[in-house]
Amino acid sequence: MLLKTNFLRWAGLLTAVLLLLVLMSFSIVYGYTDTTWKMAFDAFTNFDGTNEHIIIQSVRLPRALIAASVGASLAIAGVLLQSLTKNPLAAPEIFGINAGAGFAVVITVALFSISNLQVFTWVSFLGAAVSFIFVYIIGSIGREGLTPMKLTLAGAAMSAMFASMTQGFLVINETALEQVLFWLAGSVSGRKLETLAAVFPYLLAGWIFSLIIAGKLNVLSMGEDVAKGLGLKTGMLKLGAGIATVLLSGGAVAVAGPIGFLGIVIPHLTRAVVGIDHRWVIPYAGLLGGMLLLIADIASRYIIMPQEVPVGVMTAVIGTPFFVYIARRGFNK
Amino acid sequence: MTAGQAIATKDLTLSYGDTIIINELDLEIPKGEITVFIGGNGCGKSTLLRSIARLLKPKSGAVLLEGEAVAKLSTKDVARKMAILPQSPLAPEGLTVLQLVKQGRYPYQTWLKQWSTEDELKVRNALKATEMEELKDRTVDSLSGGQRQRAWIAMTLAQDTDTILLDEPTTYLDMTHQIEILDLLFELNEKEQRTIIMVLHDLNLACRYAHNIVAIKDQKVFAQGKPEHVINCGLVKNVFGMECEVTIDPLFGTPLCIPYGKGRCILKGQGLQG
Numbered sequence: 001m002l003l004k005t006n007f008l009r010w011a012g013l014l015t016a017v018l019l020l021l022v023l024m025s026f027s028i029v030y031g032y033t034d035t036t037w038k039m040a041f042d043a044f045t046n047f048d049g050t051n052e053h054i055i056i057q058s059v060r061l062p063r064a065l066i067a068a069s070v071g072a073s074l075a076i077a078g079v080l081l082q083s084l085t086k087n088p089l090a091a092p093e094i095f096g097i098n099a100g101a102g103f104a105v106v107i108t109v110a111l112f113s114i115s116n117l118q119v120f121t122w123v124s125f126l127g128a129a130v131s132f133i134f135v136y137i138i139g140s141i142g143r144e145g146l147t148p149m150k151l152t153l154a155g156a157a158m159s160a161m162f163a164s165m166t167q168g169f170l171v172i173n174e175t176a177l178e179q180v181l182f183w184l185a186g187s188v189s190g191r192k193l194e195t196l197a198a199v200f201p202y203l204l205a206g207w208i209f210s211l212i213i214a215g216k217l218n219v220l221s222m223g224e225d226v227a228k229g230l231g232l233k234t235g236m237l238k239l240g241a242g243i244a245t246v247l248l249s250g251g252a253v254a255v256a257g258p259i260g261f262l263g264i265v266i267p268h269l270t271r272a273v274v275g276i277d278h279r280w281v282i283p284y285a286g287l288l289g290g291m292l293l294l295i296a297d298i299a300s301r302y303i304i305m306p307q308e309v310p311v312g313v314m315t316a317v318i319g320t321p322f323f324v325y326i327a328r329r330g331f332n333k
Numbered sequence: 334m335t336a337g338q339a340i341a342t343k344d345l346t347l348s349y350g351d352t353i354i355i356n357e358l359d360l361e362i363p364k365g366e367i368t369v370f371i372g373g374n375g376c377g378k379s380t381l382l383r384s385i386a387r388l389l390k391p392k393s394g395a396v397l398l399e400g401e402a403v404a405k406l407s408t409k410d411v412a413r414k415m416a417i418l419p420q421s422p423l424a425p426e427g428l429t430v431l432q433l434v435k436q437g438r439y440p441y442q443t444w445l446k447q448w449s450t451e452d453e454l455k456v457r458n459a460l461k462a463t464e465m466e467e468l469k470d471r472t473v474d475s476l477s478g479g480q481r482q483r484a485w486i487a488m489t490l491a492q493d494t495d496t497i498l499l500d501e502p503t504t505y506l507d508m509t510h511q512i513e514i515l516d517l518l519f520e521l522n523e524k525e526q527r528t529i530i531m532v533l534h535d536l537n538l539a540c541r542y543a544h545n546i547v548a549i550k551d552q553k554v555f556a557q558g559k560p561e562h563v564i565n566c567g568l569v570k571n572v573f574g575m576e577c578e579v580t581i582d583p584l585f586g587t588p589l590c591i592p593y594g595k596g597r598c599i600l601k602g603q604g605l606q607g
Contacts, residue, residue: 143350219439222428225388225419230492231412231440276427 002273009280012273016287020068023294027064028056031301032308035060062193067297067311068290069196070188070256071266073203075289076210077248078263079270079281080241083217085148091263092249095151096158098258100131101250102184103162103169109176110169120183121195121254125202128250131158136242146238186259186312188297199251206247207286213240214278221276259312261319262289269322292318339364339496339528340385340415344394347377347384354380356552357394362545364495365526367519369539372549373573378532379420379500381549385530386417386498398496412440416489420500420532424473430484431469434459437491459490463517479510486517497521499531503538511535515542536573540564540587548572564588 003009029040035052042048043056074092081090092098104127108114135158139151170177216237220227227234252259266289267281273288274280296314303309340362347355354377362368370378383389385396387403396403403411416437424433437459438452460466463483468476473484482502489497502518503511519542521527533539539546540560548555548563550572556563565588569577575592582589 215442219436221425222433222436223419223422225383225417226422228388228408229386229412229417229419230436231407231409233408271427276425277432 003275009274013283013287016284016291020287020290020294023291023298024064024068027067027294027298028060030298031055031060032306058193059189062191062196063189063297064294065193066188066191066196066255067293069200069203070252070259071262071289071291071293072286073206073248073252073289074259074262074293075266075270075285076207076282077245077252078289079267079278079285080210080217080245080248081263082267083221083278084146084238084241084245085151086221087148087152088268089264090152091261092245092253093258093260093263094159095155095245096131096135096162097128097245097249098253098260099159099162099166100134101125101128101253102180102258103127103166104130105183106166106169106176106180109179110173115179117183117191118195121198124257125199125250125254128253129246131162132242132246132250134158145235182310183257185310186257186315187310188256188293189308189311191255195255199254202247202251206244206251209240209244210248210282211279213237213244214282217241217278218276221278257312259293259315261315261323262292265319265322266292337364338362339399340530341397341400342381342385342394343397345381345384345396346392346394347380347389348392349380353392353552355384355549358552358554360547360554360557362528362530362547364528365522366544367522367529367531367542368545368547369543370530370532370547370549371536371539371572372555376549376572377552378547378549382417382498382500382530382532383419386415387411388417388419409440412492412494414494415496415498416492416494417498418485418489418500418502421504422485424481424485426472426474428473429470430460430465430473430476430487431456433473433484434465434469434487434491437488437493440492455493456491459487462490462521463487477510478506479513482506482510482514483517486514490521494527496528496530499529501532501534503533503535511538518542536564536569536590537582537588540589541582541585560588564590 003012025040029035029037033052033055035056039052040056043053047053047057078091081092081095082088101124104123105120108119108123135151135154136146138154140146142150216232219230219232220234220237224234249263266285270281270285270288274284293311293315296318297311300309300311300314338361342358342360345355345358345360346353370382372378380389384391387396387408398406398411398414434456438455441452442448460469463486465480465483465487468480473481476484486502499518502514506514515538518529518531522529543560545558546560546563547557548568555572556568565579566577569575569579569590577590577592580589580591
């Protein structure tokens with residue numbers, strides 16, 4: 001653990017907020033269209049309708065805000081799921097959330113020939129929610145209620161099912177393939193501010209609720225029996241954490257499509273920085289998640305310029321070595 | 334008798350699915366004493382303890398805590414009266430002893446009252462009673478088995494309850510640490526009159542530390558009472574299905590069970606009276 005005292009943790013939190021704002025500014029200023037800090041400043045204070053100002057206001061700003069919110073939400077969802085399942089590899093994508101969203105979007109394109117990003121938002125939110133609710137219910141069947149193992153297995157099964165059905169549809173329907181391929185890779189670009197605004201209340205509710213239950217997650221982390229013995233209503237807490245997960249990861253996938261690795265990597269990185277107290281882990285994970293997605297998104301603009309790499313690919317490129325590092329280090333250290 | 338009972342069960346039936354583990358049990362556990370549940374593997378002694386601690390819902394019947402049905406009390410109210418230490422609990426990696434013990438105060442925390450001086454005091458006392466003060470900043474996973482168990486007991490002490498339940502608190506500990514843990518529990522009972530209810534595997538240690546033994550067999554209580562009154566060859570044969578001699582512990586005067594069986598016998602040919 002890097003930050004050992006509460007003073008350092010508060011200081012770190014403040015620094016992280018500032019860094020997030022700095023990265024958001026970088027995301028607004030740097031990209032294919034040459035813009036300067038002055039232009040960015042003018043675009044908000046003294047808008048003159050030039051191409052650069054329009055790009056800054058309607059392309060770069062939404063993109064920065066989306067990257068920050070989506071990154072934060074995925075990271076917090078990862079913390080909740082890892083805590084709920086006691087599985088260090090848990091993340092939204094292995095509980096059928098991304099697969100469910102992807103399947104819903106592909107169905108919409110293939111069967112109803114709709115390929116509107118606004119429609120995708122709600123369809124994918126619905127797909128993610130339905131899929132996770134299925135996983136949650138399957139994981140809860142049986143005498144002991146929700147157990148980490150059952151939840152993980154149900155998630156793996158549901159992901160596999162949705163993923164193969166998605167592939168089946170795409171093979172049959174090639175037009176759908178072209179239209180959804182970019183969505184399936186995950187991206188924060190080309191989205192309007194309204195898209196974010198539509199799901200933002202859900203994300204915000206997810207953030208606040210996660211912070212509220214942080215102390216109770218600490219109690220649950222000592223084991224189901226110990227937590228119950230201390231008077232924690234574990235069933236209620238797990239249900240609450242499940243709902244928060246749906247709001248956060250469903251909202252994230254609705255705006256940006258399936259973005260992997262963030263949900264796995266950030267919680268581990270966060271624990272290395274602040275330790276295991278969820279009251280610190282959750283806010284830090286949110287900030288670090290936002291920062292990582294902003295960095296990935298800024299990098300994605302420069303790698304094969306003038307084209308862009310989908311940010312979902314970038315997070316995987318950054319995430320995989322880290323993932324291998326966690327696996328090699330062992331989960332018990 | 335009712336005045337002196339900490340916990341009672343009434344028509345308590347416990348089951349896993351359709352398998353009945355405990356059948357219509359009426360049991361009274363005296364206040365301020367050490368009660369030990371004994372019985373063969375799978376006889377349901379741990380299940381009974383878990384159900385008393387409300388970790389397992391009864392199929393029918395009730396558990397009464399100081400005369401009130403546990404199921405009707407709020408779970409936090411119960412947690413202020415009764416603490417449970419499950420078998421081999423696992424702390425999350427990186428958790429320090431102090432953080433662990435502080436969690437024992439969870440039942441006293443509300444939205445308005447997050448951490449009080451009383452909480453601080455109870456945590457300090459719990460660390461002191463278990464001699465964990467020096468180790469409070471160590472992580473639980475870095476401790477030895479005996480220290481780790483003391484840390485968990487400190488957590489249940491911080492819970493500040495009259496009754497403490499422990500499910501095989503000496504499992505996986507070597508003999509020295511088994512005695513150390515049981516001595517600690519014995520002192521807590523002596524000095525603070527806490528009611529202690531636990532499951533133990535070792536019959537001889539059970540006889541030494543318990544005021545009250547509850548032997549469980551065939552979904553029922555086979556016998557209950559002072560070890561010196563209930564433990565004899567017949568009971569051991571019945572409850573554990575084992576032939577043995579019961580003699581007297583030369584140090585404590587409590588019953589000492591010596592099992593028959595195979596092994597290297599240096600008294601062969603000289604009789605067994607030596």
